[in-house]
Amino acid sequence: xxxxxxxxxxxxxxxxxxxxxxxxxxxxxxxxxxxxxxxxxxxxxxxxxxxxxxxxxxxxxxxxxxxxxxxxxxxxxxxxxxxxxxxxxxxxxxxxxxxxxxxxxxxxxxxxxxx
Amino acid sequence: xxxxxxxxxxxxxxxxxxxxxxxxxxxxxxxxxxxxxxxxxxxxxxxxxxxxxxxxxxxxxxxxxxxxxxxxxxxxxxxxxxxxxxxxxxxxxxxxxxxxxxxxxxxxxx
Numbered sequence: 001x002x003x004x005x006x007x008x009x010x011x012x013x014x015x016x017x018x019x020x021x022x023x024x025x026x027x028x029x030x031x032x033x034x035x036x037x038x039x040x041x042x043x044x045x046x047x048x049x050x051x052x053x054x055x056x057x058x059x060x061x062x063x064x065x066x067x068x069x070x071x072x073x074x075x076x077x078x079x080x081x082x083x084x085x086x087x088x089x090x091x092x093x094x095x096x097x098x099x100x101x102x103x104x105x106x107x108x109x110x111x112x113x114x115x
Numbered sequence: 116x117x118x119x120x121x122x123x124x125x126x127x128x129x130x131x132x133x134x135x136x137x138x139x140x141x142x143x144x145x146x147x148x149x150x151x152x153x154x155x156x157x158x159x160x161x162x163x164x165x166x167x168x169x170x171x172x173x174x175x176x177x178x179x180x181x182x183x184x185x186x187x188x189x190x191x192x193x194x195x196x197x198x199x200x201x202x203x204x205x206x207x208x209x210x211x212x213x214x215x216x217x218x219x220x221x222x223x224x225x
Contacts, residue, residue, distance in 0.1 A: 106158040
């Protein structure tokens, strides 16, 4: 019973490059959430997606960041033209239902380092 | 005012003592409340969730919720050095996304 899977676990990019982070939810889960965590800080909500639908992107920076959750395949968080301030741990979580009481389970995270 | 507030700590307790972690939240309409544990360099791990006012116990852990005071706490009895971690309080306001506190760092000294 695989949990939430994220890859890559570590990603190094130079300023100006693109970063693509992937997340496969737990089996049976159709809701995906992305969070960013800066060193020594808490988790910051970025975006909430269902299959082929963005539900809430209120935490997503307006520029350079985008997310998708296609009908087939993992959810992708894409960061274009990365800057040093994008260096952080990016966690994906999934949940089985919507309604306000669902529990989110986290993947291992992707540590992004921008040189 | 932050949506979810926690004392950043560090909170230090001796082994075997009770550790008390506190959290307040601003959205009165919040419906569900979660405690996650995060070891350094690892992902958050769910410890407990609570939906109703009162206490909920699971082994050495007890979550307490007071919606009138907008307060949720986590008690850890018989604290062990392996409990040393950052504890994250999370609140689901009902819209699907989760709001996290900054976390309280707990150290349990042998």
